Amino acid sequence: MTGALLELDSVSKTFTRGGLFSRTQVEAVIDVSFRLEAAKPEIFSIIGESGSGKSTLARIILALQTPTRGVARFKGRDLATLRDGADRHAFMAAVQPVFQNPFEAFNPLKRLDRYLYATCQRFAGAKTETAMQEGADKALRQVGLSLAEVKGRYPHELSGGQLQRVAIARALASGPSLLIADEPVSMVDASLRASIVNLFRKLRDELGLSIIYITHDLATAYSISDRIIIMQKGQVVESGDARTILADPKHPYSRTLKESVLEPLAPGERPLFAR
Amino acid sequence: MFVVLRDLLRYNGEFLAGILMTGVVVAMALLSFVSPYPPLDQFVAPMDVPPSAAHWFGTTSRGQDLFWLLTYSIRNTLAFGLLVAILSRILSLSIGLLAGYRGGWVDRVLMSINDTFIVIPLFPILVLFYFVMRDNMSWVMLAVLTALLGWSYDARLIRSVALSLRHREFTQTAVFSGMRTHEILSREHLPFVLPIVFSTSLNNMNWSIGLEVTLAVLGFTDINRPSVGGMIYWANQHSAVVAGVWWWIAFPVGLVVMLFIGLYLLAISMNEYIDPRSRLERGGGRKE
Amino acid sequence: MSAAMRNPAAKPETADGPVVAVRDLRAWYRLRLFGVDREVKAVDGITFEVRKDEIYGLAGESSSGKSTLVKTIAGAMRPPLEIVGGEIQFSFMDGTMGLNRAPADLVERVRWRHLSYVMQGSMSVLNPVRRIGTSFFDFAFRHMGLDKAGFEAAVVAHLARVNLPASVLKAYPHELSGGMRQRVTIALATICRPQFIIADEPTTALDVVVQKDVLAMFRSIQREMASSVLFVTHDMGVHAHLTDRLGIMYAGRLVEEARTPDVFARPRHPYTRHLIHSLPRIGDDRPRSGLEGTPPSLANPPSGCRFHPRCAFATERCRVEVPPMEQVAPDHRVACFEKDRVEATP
Numbered sequence: 049m050t051g052a053l054l055e056l057d058s059v060s061k062t063f064t065r066g067g068l069f070s071r072t073q074v075e076a077v078i079d080v081s082f083r084l085e086a087a088k089p090e091i092f093s094i095i096g097e098s099g100s101g102k103s104t105l106a107r108i109i110l111a112l113q114t115p116t117r118g119v120a121r122f123k124g125r126d127l128a129t130l131r132d133g134a135d136r137h138a139f140m141a142a143v144q145p146v147f148q149n150p151f152e153a154f155n156p157l158k159r160l161d162r163y164l165y166a167t168c169q170r171f172a173g174a175k176t177e178t179a180m181q182e183g184a185d186k187a188l189r190q191v192g193l194s195l196a197e198v199k200g201r202y203p204h205e206l207s208g209g210q211l212q213r214v215a216i217a218r219a220l221a222s223g224p225s226l227l228i229a230d231e232p233v234s235m236v237d238a239s240l241r242a243s244i245v246n247l248f249r250k251l252r253d254e255l256g257l258s259i260i261y262i263t264h265d266l267a268t269a270y271s272i273s274d275r276i277i278i279m280q281k282g283q284v285v286e287s288g289d290a291r292t293i294l295a296d297p298k299h300p301y302s303r304t305l306k307e308s309v310l311e312p313l314a315p316g317e318r319p320l321f322a323r
Numbered sequence: 324m325f326v327v328l329r330d331l332l333r334y335n336g337e338f339l340a341g342i343l344m345t346g347v348v349v350a351m352a353l354l355s356f357v358s359p360y361p362p363l364d365q366f367v368a369p370m371d372v373p374p375s376a377a378h379w380f381g382t383t384s385r386g387q388d389l390f391w392l393l394t395y396s397i398r399n400t401l402a403f404g405l406l407v408a409i410l411s412r413i414l415s416l417s418i419g420l421l422a423g424y425r426g427g428w429v430d431r432v433l434m435s436i437n438d439t440f441i442v443i444p445l446f447p448i449l450v451l452f453y454f455v456m457r458d459n460m461s462w463v464m465l466a467v468l469t470a471l472l473g474w475s476y477d478a479r480l481i482r483s484v485a486l487s488l489r490h491r492e493f494t495q496t497a498v499f500s501g502m503r504t505h506e507i508l509s510r511e512h513l514p515f516v517l518p519i520v521f522s523t524s525l526n527n528m529n530w531s532i533g534l535e536v537t538l539a540v541l542g543f544t545d546i547n548r549p550s551v552g553g554m555i556y557w558a559n560q561h562s563a564v565v566a567g568v569w570w571w572i573a574f575p576v577g578l579v580v581m582l583f584i585g586l587y588l589l590a591i592s593m594n595e596y597i598d599p600r601s602r603l604e605r606g607g608g609r610k611e
Numbered sequence: 612m613s614a615a616m617r618n619p620a621a622k623p624e625t626a627d628g629p630v631v632a633v634r635d636l637r638a639w640y641r642l643r644l645f646g647v648d649r650e651v652k653a654v655d656g657i658t659f660e661v662r663k664d665e666i667y668g669l670a671g672e673s674s675s676g677k678s679t680l681v682k683t684i685a686g687a688m689r690p691p692l693e694i695v696g697g698e699i700q701f702s703f704m705d706g707t708m709g710l711n712r713a714p715a716d717l718v719e720r721v722r723w724r725h726l727s728y729v730m731q732g733s734m735s736v737l738n739p740v741r742r743i744g745t746s747f748f749d750f751a752f753r754h755m756g757l758d759k760a761g762f763e764a765a766v767v768a769h770l771a772r773v774n775l776p777a778s779v780l781k782a783y784p785h786e787l788s789g790g791m792r793q794r795v796t797i798a799l800a801t802i803c804r805p806q807f808i809i810a811d812e813p814t815t816a817l818d819v820v821v822q823k824d825v826l827a828m829f830r831s832i833q834r835e836m837a838s839s840v841l842f843v844t845h846d847m848g849v850h851a852h853l854t855d856r857l858g859i860m861y862a863g864r865l866v867e868e869a870r871t872p873d874v875f876a877r878p879r880h881p882y883t884r885h886l887i888h889s890l891p892r893i894g895d896d897r898p899r900s901g902l903e904g905t906p907p908s909l910a911n912p913p914s915g916c917r918f919h920p921r922c923a924f925a926t927e928r929c930r931v932e933v934p935p936m937e938q939v940a941p942d943h944r945v946a947c948f949e950k951d952r953v954e955a956t957p
């Protein structure tokens with residue numbers, strides 16, 4: 049197990065839906081295995097349409113759900129054995145999430161800086177008010193903001209891009225080694241998308257952070273990922289080096305996905321839905 | 324908050340009427356502090372005087388001035404309603420929020436307790452308690468009992484809101500910011516249910532006051548402590564209606580009905596404010 | 612009330628006139644908080660038209676006022692949003708204020724048959740306590756002129772076009788996934804084959820694969836009816852493949868408008884240029900940059916050209932004067948003082 053930051057070993061998750069009589073089983077994740085090395089920080093993308101089990105996988109990695117079968121280990125520790133308390137606390141300091149919708153990531157009735165202070169206090173050992181403010185400012189500077197811009201503000205006072213940066217800064221404040229970003233750019237426009245994706249690249253290169261980037265946007269996945277897996281109905285249908293796979297997908301589903309991506313036209317190309 | 328109040332006052336007739344009616348009742352209760360008569364004194368005024376300039380609401384067959392007696396009664400009745408509302412709010416908030424947030428077995432256990440309380444027939448229980456406790460039955464104890472029996476509907480309502488809050492992303496953000504359960508409940512989720520709590524506590528007050536009045540009219544409470552129900556009880560004991568002392572019944576009944584309607588109007592106007600769908604309609608927009 | 616007002620269909624349709632013409636429209640959110648007035652100038656002086664038989668696209672970063680603009684056109688304004696000035700003229704009804712301030716029964720008749728509107732966020736139109744089938748009946752039955760069996764068959768056939776099974780008619784909105792709900796609202800808006808369809812980010816919540824089908828459906832319905840569509844999305848890839856003409860919004864104003872291929876091939880406004888250059892492509896490794904600086908506040912927008920604080924081409928004049936929208940080529944309008952320099956820069 050030495051050297052693995054995160055290791056998934058034939059992880060499956062089955063949900064049972066319905067009441068006593070009409071039970072249906074949903075196999076959300078089936079036999080997924082992969083491994084991230086501690087020594088080699090990378091951006092690992094999980095791609096698939098909605099319902100393909102990406103978020104379920106993310107929740108398993110965040111130890112919010114336990115797999116039905118298989119084992120997920122973080123630094124050698126089986127996540128299913130985490131109990132509430134000190135263990136989980138230490139785990140949460142090391143693995144942090146970034147969510148899909150920046151407008152939903154913070155309580156609309158509360159000030160944003162609270163979350164940064166709380167993270168610094170609980171995970172980074174900041175004891176005093178000043179230490180919390182310094183920690184928050186440091187984290188915000190890593191994403192191109194500063195505490196002065198965020199202090200005392202409510203979520204509705206910031207733009208979506210700024211909020212997503214604050215969300216990333218909050219995750220960084222605990223000093224994690226793994227970031228799980230579940231569709232972090234699906235709600236923002238192209239320009240913001242570019243800046244957030246660039247930020248991920250910078251975090252990987254400068255802080256040595258590993259990032260699991262979940263998306264259905266193949267174009268950004270192509271531009272930042274080192275490795276990808278493509279999921280369909282809970283199963284991994286293709287995995288490996290991002291450039292190789294996206295340049296020339298082998299599996300029919302991966303091809304359909306790639307063909308469905310609407311990119312700006314090359315000169316002479318005809319629009320798909322022309323009149 | 325102030326803007327909300329101002330807008331409600333300006334645009335919502337029910338809210339204005341509710342405020343006025345409850346305001347009159349509360350003002351009555353406050354007057355008790357300047358009453359010329361101590362509440363328990365009897366035969367300090369002439370008996371059975373109809374409403375007049377000297378005695379606005381008339382006097383009782385026990386020689387009490389009805390107006391000033393009523394100020395004490397309504398104060399006690401309001402205090403009872405408030406105490407029940409506060410106690411049952413504490414119960415329903417903590418149980419509803421916790422059940423909704425934790426889900427799983429915590430939710431199942433709490434909700435089965437909740438459902439037990441919903442089906443308990445509360446009136447017989449209260450009467451039974453009265454017969455067991457007899458003279459030891461103070462109004463505070465009655466309030467605690469009523470609160471114990473009156474939190475369950477609202478807990479369910481609060482739970483359903485908490486259940487939806489649990490799945491919102493900001494709850495996860497709070498968890499991964501290292502906040503503990505009680506912090507998440509009190510700082511993150513409580514603000515969302517407060518408007519509901521306001522409106523349901525008004526309804527809850529109505530319910531508990533109605534219960535207390537009924538018990539008192541039947542003589543199942545401490546009859547020496549003035550209360551609106553107690554006044555009606557004594558009026559009946561003296562056959563007030565037959566004797567033509569109608570005011571002894573009419574004023575207490577009128578006042579408590581006014582309180583009921585006032586609280587009810589406040590509750591529904593609050594509801595309208597809370598429910599975004601009805602707010603949109605009121606905002607002049609049409610339904611698509 | 613004129614005869615035409617009473618019967619909107621009675622208005623003679625001009626052969627090639629626009630379906631909607633918007634002139635210098637200004638729609639602001641007027642908020643009063645603690646005695647302080649705050650005006651969010653979300654739509655501030657917009658002029659454009661949607662012609663017959665075309666899909667007009669509207670693009671721009673989030674919070675640039677796209678939704679506000681289409682809400683105003685669709686007559687779906689709610690306080691604190693107010694029209695402060697300008698005109699909206701439809702081909703199918705009289706008046707210069709569009710559906711705003713029109714009597715309720717007129718709006719009732721124009722909705723769904725002449726104009727339908729797919730709102731951003733799919734849950735809002737569907738009544739949570741009614742089955743999907745009931746919603747279809749409520750909205751569309753009167754306008755379709757079919758008997759019950761025929762109506763149901765038509766609905767089922769229409770649902771099939773957005774890849775929905777007939778069984779969704781029996782479902783409640785919360786039982787469907789977000790993508791399915793979104794497709795239901797699109798089906799609702801298109802089933803009466805209205806002349807003018809307004810769609811606000813209708814595919815943003817959908818997967819690429821489903822999105823492709825839905826976009827194809829938009830085009831085929833548009834083609835069948837020769838109707839007009841005002842299609843809002845921030846996704847430039849969608850615009851490239853679907854829309855015929857494209858308007859770019861920035862901070863409550865239109866900054867550029869042209870035939871879609873021209874916008875991509877020859878953008879003249881620095882903002883449009885940036886937008887197009889920031890699009891990532893599979894197989895293209897050039898780094899993309901986000902826009903520097905903070906997005907403009909619409910409550911207190913920058914003076915002059917609203918893009919100037921983030922613009923590499925800005926001059927002193929841009930800080931003071933508001934650049935007018937000027938025709939630079941057939942069907943190509945730009946609001947920029949430096950448009951020639953922008954075009955000359957590779």
Ligand SMILES: Nc1ncnc2c1ncn2[C@@H]1O[C@H](COP(=O)(O)OP(=O)(O)O)[C@@H](O)[C@H]1O
Pocket residue numbers: 063064065074075076096097098099100101102103104105
């Ligand atoms: N808590 C749950 N209970 C039942 N089914 C679930 C639950 N969470 C997810 N699912 C189901 O698992 C499948 C995968 O969902 P999800 O992981 O959210 O996919 P994605 O993130 O790729 O869109 C879906 O069919 C979904 O309905």
Ligand SMILES: Nc1ncnc2c1ncn2[C@@H]1O[C@H](COP(=O)(O)OP(=O)(O)O)[C@@H](O)[C@H]1O
Pocket residue numbers: 640642651653671672673674675676677678679680691909
């Ligand atoms: N109900 C509202 N009250 C006040 N401001 C609003 C309201 N709705 C939107 N806004 C503001 O109007 C501006 C434009 O928003 P919108 O039209 O939704 O933009 P877009 O659709 O381009 O994302 C934003 O600054 C937004 O904050």
Ligand SMILES: [Mg+2]
Pocket residue numbers: 099102103104230
């Ligand atoms: Mg997901």
Ligand SMILES: [Mg+2]
Pocket residue numbers: 674677678679731811812
């Ligand atoms: Mg919008």
